[in-house]
Amino acid sequence: MITPKPVHLRRSYDVVVVGGGPAGLEAATAAQDAGAERVLVVDREKEAGGILRQCIHTGFGLHRFGEELTGPEYAQRVIENVLEHDIDVLTDAYVLDVDSHRQVKLLSTQAGVSLVDAGAVVLAMGARERTRASISIPGTRPAGIYTAGLAQRMVNLYGLLPGRRAVILGSGDIGLIMARRLTLEGVEVAGVFEIMSHANGLNRNIVQCLHDFDISLSLSTTIVEIHGRDRVEKVTVAPVDSQLRPIMRQARDVVCDTVLVSIGLIPENELSQQMRLRMDLATRGPIVNSAMETSRDGVFGCGNVVHIHDLVDFVSAEALLAGSNAGYFVRGRMPAPDNVQLQPGENVSYCVPHTISTEREHTVYLRVRTPLEACTLRLYEPNNSFVYTKKLRYVFPAEMVNLKLRPALLEQFHGGKLQVDIVPREV
Numbered sequence: 001m002i003t004p005k006p007v008h009l010r011r012s013y014d015v016v017v018v019g020g021g022p023a024g025l026e027a028a029t030a031a032q033d034a035g036a037e038r039v040l041v042v043d044r045e046k047e048a049g050g051i052l053r054q055c056i057h058t059g060f061g062l063h064r065f066g067e068e069l070t071g072p073e074y075a076q077r078v079i080e081n082v083l084e085h086d087i088d089v090l091t092d093a094y095v096l097d098v099d100s101h102r103q104v105k106l107l108s109t110q111a112g113v114s115l116v117d118a119g120a121v122v123l124a125m126g127a128r129e130r131t132r133a134s135i136s137i138p139g140t141r142p143a144g145i146y147t148a149g150l151a152q153r154m155v156n157l158y159g160l161l162p163g164r165r166a167v168i169l170g171s172g173d174i175g176l177i178m179a180r181r182l183t184l185e186g187v188e189v190a191g192v193f194e195i196m197s198h199a200n201g202l203n204r205n206i207v208q209c210l211h212d213f214d215i216s217l218s219l220s221t222t223i224v225e226i227h228g229r230d231r232v233e234k235v236t237v238a239p240v241d242s243q244l245r246p247i248m249r250q251a252r253d254v255v256c257d258t259v260l261v262s263i264g265l266i267p268e269n270e271l272s273q274q275m276r277l278r279m280d281l282a283t284r285g286p287i288v289n290s291a292m293e294t295s296r297d298g299v300f301g302c303g304n305v306v307h308i309h310d311l312v313d314f315v316s317a318e319a320l321l322a323g324s325n326a327g328y329f330v331r332g333r334m335p336a337p338d339n340v341q342l343q344p345g346e347n348v349s350y351c352v353p354h355t356i357s358t359e360r361e362h363t364v365y366l367r368v369r370t371p372l373e374a375c376t377l378r379l380y381e382p383n384n385s386f387v388y389t390k391k392l393r394y395v396f397p398a399e400m401v402n403l404k405l406r407p408a409l410l411e412q413f414h415g416g417k418l419q420v421d422i423v424p425r426e427v
């Protein structure tokens, strides 16, 4: 992978980007294209590229580049674009704090603790995985329990196998991808167990990673105990009832030496909380307006730190928006304020951005709570008339719904609150 050139850190930058994954790198180039002259990207890893570096499977880039790429190929395209700009990329460096004057405190192996003044800041810290501790699985604490992403890093970056016979808890995309990856590396995958009655990964991953490799997916089933003293020896699995309570009389043991936990990602927002940004309890990310600006002037957010994305292509789209607005901010050319507040309603867990303008075109990302077929998305003023409705063939919690809103669609509406529901279609 091409690496950015060494950095001579300046005392001040127009835009400082925290995180050098696809979101951070795309935001940095967009900021410069929009007029920011000096741009710095800081990443704590030794190499830029973020989580994509370990995702060696294909499935990236169809929307962004019109081609199917692997994760490292996608990262490489983005890094090449950074190299065509005049952007400083400081790796092996950790952002500790951003104060109310947008002074960034960072710790790097190159320069120790440094303070950098930023005209604007883009937060792009990505997400981390939930661990066994997040769901308190009973049992012993033997070796052999990994998050799916850690196992992916071991196999794909370090050439290490986590075990010989694995069980996967949770049907998130990383677990599904690892079921296939481990099988290809000669590890037996004894099954994927999902507590919900529906899978939590993309349908294409269920087909390509499980069905194509004859790996079983047991829905409404969970691990109730992990056994083993030094190393995992087996797990007990049991179906759950409608209240998600295990039905112990139907419990059974599955022999394995490895458990991969794939139960979702959490936006990496310790820094945002330290900065006292307004947060959304549903996304666990900062609240943002249509410019991807957080509740702090001149501080923008994009990518998995704002909400968990299903495809990196949408991360890029959001990052280009956040980055260009950071560039406009330092040039004093921000768009007019939003006049619409979006409120998640029936079967919608969140909408990002949280506010939009009736004057501009927007893409709003939504997630639903429960799967539906033949449904309707409706946008309406609470206690008032519908503003816009759209038929959807299906919705699924694992797949983001992308709603393109053009000014013409909202011309009857002049601002205020709009509620978003996704409900079964009336026949």
Ligand SMILES: Cc1cc2nc3c(=O)[nH]c(=O)nc-3n(C[C@H](O)[C@H](O)[C@H](O)COP(=O)(O)OP(=O)(O)OC[C@H]3O[C@@H](n4cnc5c(N)ncnc54)[C@H](O)[C@@H]3O)c2cc1C
Pocket (backbone or CB within 6 Å): 018, 019, 020, 021, 022, 023, 024, 042, 043, 044, 045, 049, 050, 051, 052, 055, 057, 058, 059, 060, 061, 093, 094, 095, 096, 124, 125, 126, 127, 149, 152, 173, 174, 177, 268, 271, 302, 303, 304, 305, 309, 310, 311, 312, 313, 315
């Ligand atoms: C295992 C896995 C498989 C995936 N498979 C697919 C797929 O098949 N197709 C697809 O389109 N998408 C896939 N994705 C999703 C895609 O990889 C992500 O959407 C994308 O990488 C998110 O980009 P990001 O820049 O927001 O975060 P990341 O890529 O996580 O980058 C965040 C960066 O911020 C850095 N950072 C965090 N905090 C700090 C700090 N305080 N200081 C300095 N640096 C910091 C981190 O080191 C990291 O490099 C997958 C994701 C995972 C985890």
